[in-house]
Amino acid sequence: MKARGFWSKSRIVEACLIGTSFLLVGAVCLWLSLKDKSAANTADISLKGERLYSLTLDHQEEIDIPSDHGHILVDVDVGKIAVKSSPCPSQYCVHQGYKSHEGESIICAYEGLSITLRSVGGVEVIHV
Amino acid sequence: MCLSKSLLLALSTIALSLGLFSCSHNVHHSDMVYAYGTFWEVHLYEGKDEDLDEICDYIAETSRVLDLEASSVEDGLYALNHLGQVNAHPFLIDALSLALEMEKLTHGAFSYTVGDLTASWLDALGHGVLLEEEIVVDLLQKSRQTSIKIENESVIKTGEATIDLGALGKGLCLKKIKAKLDQKGFTKYLINAGTSSILFGENTSKSGETRVEIDDAPGRYFYAKNGALSVSSNSRQSYIIDEWTYSHIIDPRDGYPANNVDAVLLYGDDAAKLDALSTAYFVLGEEYASELEDMGYHVAMCKGGKVIYESAGFLE
Ligand SMILES: [Zn+2]
Numbered sequence: 001m002k003a004r005g006f007w008s009k010s011r012i013v014e015a016c017l018i019g020t021s022f023l024l025v026g027a028v029c030l031w032l033s034l035k036d037k038s039a040a041n042t043a044d045i046s047l048k049g050e051r052l053y054s055l056t057l058d059h060q061e062e063i064d065i066p067s068d069h070g071h072i073l074v075d076v077d078v079g080k081i082a083v084k085s086s087p088c089p090s091q092y093c094v095h096q097g098y099k100s101h102e103g104e105s106i107i108c109a110y111e112g113l114s115i116t117l118r119s120v121g122g123v124e125v126i127h128v
Numbered sequence: 129m130c131l132s133k134s135l136l137l138a139l140s141t142i143a144l145s146l147g148l149f150s151c152s153h154n155v156h157h158s159d160m161v162y163a164y165g166t167f168w169e170v171h172l173y174e175g176k177d178e179d180l181d182e183i184c185d186y187i188a189e190t191s192r193v194l195d196l197e198a199s200s201v202e203d204g205l206y207a208l209n210h211l212g213q214v215n216a217h218p219f220l221i222d223a224l225s226l227a228l229e230m231e232k233l234t235h236g237a238f239s240y241t242v243g244d245l246t247a248s249w250l251d252a253l254g255h256g257v258l259l260e261e262e263i264v265v266d267l268l269q270k271s272r273q274t275s276i277k278i279e280n281e282s283v284i285k286t287g288e289a290t291i292d293l294g295a296l297g298k299g300l301c302l303k304k305i306k307a308k309l310d311q312k313g314f315t316k317y318l319i320n321a322g323t324s325s326i327l328f329g330e331n332t333s334k335s336g337e338t339r340v341e342i343d344d345a346p347g348r349y350f351y352a353k354n355g356a357l358s359v360s361s362n363s364r365q366s367y368i369i370d371e372w373t374y375s376h377i378i379d380p381r382d383g384y385p386a387n388n389v390d391a392v393l394l395y396g397d398d399a400a401k402l403d404a405l406s407t408a409y410f411v412l413g414e415e416y417a418s419e420l421e422d423m424g425y426h427v428a429m430c431k432g433g434k435v436i437y438e439s440a441g442f443l444e
Contacts (some may be wrong), residue, residue: 124331125339126352128323128359128393 040102040117043081048112067111163191164298166322172238173316193217193295216283234408239380241271241291246378253367266425298325299403328352344391344430356399360410361391379411388413389429396425
């Protein structure tokens with residue numbers, strides 16, 4: 001009797017409504033976050049765990065990084081970055097092409113290279 | 129709970145979640161304006177493009193009011209200097225009132241009538257020579273004989289020296305902008321008036337703080353949030369003649385370049401006063417620094433690449 005009282009008809013409708021609304025919000029958030037993935041403005045390039053560069057993606061530049069088996073060429077462009085060539089056998093890093101969103105990365109495990117993209121939110125440091 | 133109530137609850141859950149989501153979404157409007165003789169960087173991390181435009185327009189407009197060369201501004205400083213009397217723009221009235229207040233507060237180390245003297249000094253130093261004593265004495269006398277009187281909207285100037293409000297214009301403009309931002313309920317912004325005056329709201333980092341590194345004392349810094357900073361420094365502009373450094377800031381008490389310190393940093397809540405005070409206490413030096421703390425400001429003074437005076441708990 002007690003359980004039936006708790007799960008009365010209106011309670012069930014209520015629970016369904018609230019549940020649906022949470023689902024809806026979740027779906028909308030997911031959609032927005034996928035659709036509106038922030039553009040990156042900064043790329044960090046590391047070799048074997050050591051940070052070599054922190055670049056602002058606001059210009060064109062080609063960076064030559066000496067690695068264990070030769071040279072890696074990284075292509076920097078406005079809002080995007082790619083590995084242009086690498087001495088690695090798989091060429092997986094090169095095939096990934098340009099990356100441009102925050103949180104994305106390009107890895108070349110063979111040479112120990114990693115490029116991660118982030119979006120710097122506003123002014124963080126000022127010199128006076 | 130009836131059906132309509134639970135419907136309301138469901139809808140408000142949706143609204144709240146969407147609200148939270150949109151808040152966490154980064155907005156960044158920024159622009160650059162050339163005003164008050166320098167480049168201003170304006171960053172808004174909330175609001176619309178129109179809000180940014182409004183601020184940039186205000187900076188440009190007030191800059192013209194205090195511009196010594198803007199002959200087309202009928203109620204500005206140019207008109208006051210050339211006509212001797214003007215029905216002044218409200219911003220000019222405020223700037224002049226502040227100048228009068230600061231003159232009283234700073235042992236004579238702040239003056240709005242040393243513009244001609246400063247300009248002559250900078251011209252001489254730029255040519256690698258010192259200003260002749262005769263000229264210093266003459267311009268200092270003219271400066272001391274010049275004053276203003278404010279009657280409602282009307283301002284009357286007596287004396288030959290040029291009225292120059294360059295030492296407080298940027299700060300006053302930032303203070304007015306702060307009031308506008310407060311009115312809109314904005315808290316996330318940064319307005320940098322060429323690094324000599326900066327208005328800090330919060331940035332988009334978790335702490336909302338901006339790290340401020342001090343070029344006059346390498347390795348020293350502080351975190352700024354919801355405050356204003358004013359910097360008077362020789363590293364902006366100074367001249368070396370015969371291995372002696374001459375500042376671009378002139379001591380109104382003797383008419384010669386101030387040489388007590390290399391830089392003064394003042395952090396607090398009143399951008400307008402900070403701007404005038406940093407110039408005045410650059411002139412006054414370390415000896416008077418504690419007065420600034422009594423006024424409720426954080427202060428740091430630098431000389432020879434080191435901090436020689438700092439408020440407790442200000443710098444890291
Ligand atoms: Zn590879």
